[in-house]
Amino acid sequence: MTDPTLPRPFRLDGRVALVTGAGRGLGLEMAKALASAGASVIVNGRDAGRLEEAAEAIRAATGRQAGTAPFDVADLDAAREALAAIVRDHGRLDILVNNVGVRDRRPLSDFSAEEAATLIATNLVAPTMLAREAAALMAAQGHGRLIFVTSIAGHVALPRDPVYTAAKAGLTGLMRALAIDYARAGVTSNAIAPGMFATQTNERLVADADFSAFVDVRVPLGRWGRPQEIGPAAVFLASDEASFVNGHVLVVDGGQTVRM
Numbered sequence: 373m374t375d376p377t378l379p380r381p382f383r384l385d386g387r388v389a390l391v392t393g394a395g396r397g398l399g400l401e402m403a404k405a406l407a408s409a410g411a412s413v414i415v416n417g418r419d420a421g422r423l424e425e426a427a428e429a430i431r432a433a434t435g436r437q438a439g440t441a442p443f444d445v446a447d448l449d450a451a452r453e454a455l456a457a458i459v460r461d462h463g464r465l466d467i468l469v470n471n472v473g474v475r476d477r478r479p480l481s482d483f484s485a486e487e488a489a490t491l492i493a494t495n496l497v498a499p500t501m502l503a504r505e506a507a508a509l510m511a512a513q514g515h516g517r518l519i520f521v522t523s524i525a526g527h528v529a530l531p532r533d534p535v536y537t538a539a540k541a542g543l544t545g546l547m548r549a550l551a552i553d554y555a556r557a558g559v560t561s562n563a564i565a566p567g568m569f570a571t572q573t574n575e576r577l578v579a580d581a582d583f584s585a586f587v588d589v590r591v592p593l594g595r596w597g598r599p600q601e602i603g604p605a606a607v608f609l610a611s612d613e614a615s616f617v618n619g620h621v622l623v624v625d626g627g628q629t630v631r632m
Contacts, residue, residue, distance in 0.1 A: 382611045385410035389467035389610065390458060392445055392502070395422040397571040398521065398602045399471040400429065405603025406610060407434040411467065414439040414458055445472045445498040448505075455505055464513055467610045468506040470499040471521040473540075475573075479532045488535050495539035500546055503561075507550065511557035517610045518554070518561040520547045524625050526565060544621060551619030560618040562609045567625025570596035592627035 389406045393399040394415035407413045407430050415426050415438060423440040430438040441458065443450035458465050473495050476487070483491075503518055510516020525533065526540035544563055551561040568587055570578045577583045578596060588594050605624050608614055623629055 381613055382607055383410050384467070384607065384610055387411045387466040387610070388414070388458065388462045388464050389469065390414045390416060390441065390455075390465060390506070391469040391471060392416040392499075393472035393521075394469075395419055395426050397573060398566060398569060398599055399469070400426050401599045401603045402469055402471065402521075402606040403438065404430050404433050404600075405607050406467065406469075407436045407438060408603075409607045409611070410436075411610070412437075412439070412462055414441050416441045416443065416445070416454070416472075418442060418444050445502055446494055448501050451502050452505055455509060459509060465506060465509050466513075466515060467517045467519065468503065468510075469519045469521065469606055469610075470503060470543075472499065473521065473523075475536055477530075477533050477536070480534045483535055491535045492539045492542075495536065496542045496546070499543060503546070503550060507554050507557075507559055510559045511554055514558040516554070516557075516559035517614075518547070518550060518559060519606060519609050520544075520561070520563040522547070522563045522565045522621065524565050524567050524623060524629050527621075527623075528629055547621070548619045555618055560609075560614070562614070562617060562619065563621045564602065564605050564609070565621050565623045565625070565629075566597065566602055567591065567623070567628045568596055569599055569602065571599055590628055590631060591625070592631055595626070597624065597626060 389411045391403040394403045395417035403413045420442040427438040441454040443454045522543045523540045525537045526544045529537045547563045
């Protein structure tokens with residue numbers, strides 16, 4: 373019989389989490405899951421109105437309050453101000469889910485140097501700097517979880533998608549480096565690599581019969597991922613049960629990357 377006095381596993385009560393790019397899609401689903409596990413969640417994005425809707429969706433789904441932090445992750449000064457506000461209001465920051473990313477599927481020959489630099493800045497440089505600021509706060513309190521949302525594109529490549537693939541591979545490398553640099557301060561660093569999920573961003577592809585046929589062949593489970601299936605991965609990596617998991621990429625892709 374389970375001892376009711378023992379803490380339940382995978383609980384995040386008393387923890388404070390910031391999830392970037394959480395206005396919708398996978399970011400919102402991870403924020404909901406963290407809140408359901410007991411964390412005080414702050415959702416980030418550039419659209420304040422959408423963030424309020426996301427916070428309300430979290431409240432409706434979990435019965436817990438959720439805060440908003442509207443800022444552009446590429447604006448380092450704004451990011452610093454937001455992190456300072458979180459610590460001022462909540463006393464700490466325990467979890468950063470670095471989820472913001474943009475996709476631009478084009479051959480390398482179609483990119484100008486400026487366009488490539490912009491994509492890499494958003495997908496790699498911005499989360500690097502945000503992780504630096506968050507890790508300093510976490511190290512000072514002796515506990516933290518850095519969670520990077522990369523992509524299976526950081527491990528395998530599709531044709532005509534080189535700049536995004538390079539940025540996501542770089543983010544995986546960053547995660548592993550931080551797993552070494554901050555471990556002795558009580559801060560772990562891990563990543564989630566989603567595969568093909570039926571998010572709003574992918575609505576056109578989900579509706580495309582030919583592409584869905586490709587998904588059926590390439591994904592051993594034979595379907596798109598459901599957005600809510602990403603949340604438990606974030607909860608696990610943020611929890612005390614993952615205290616010895618460091619420098620790991622948790623692939624959530626229905627087996628796509630292991631199929632020949």
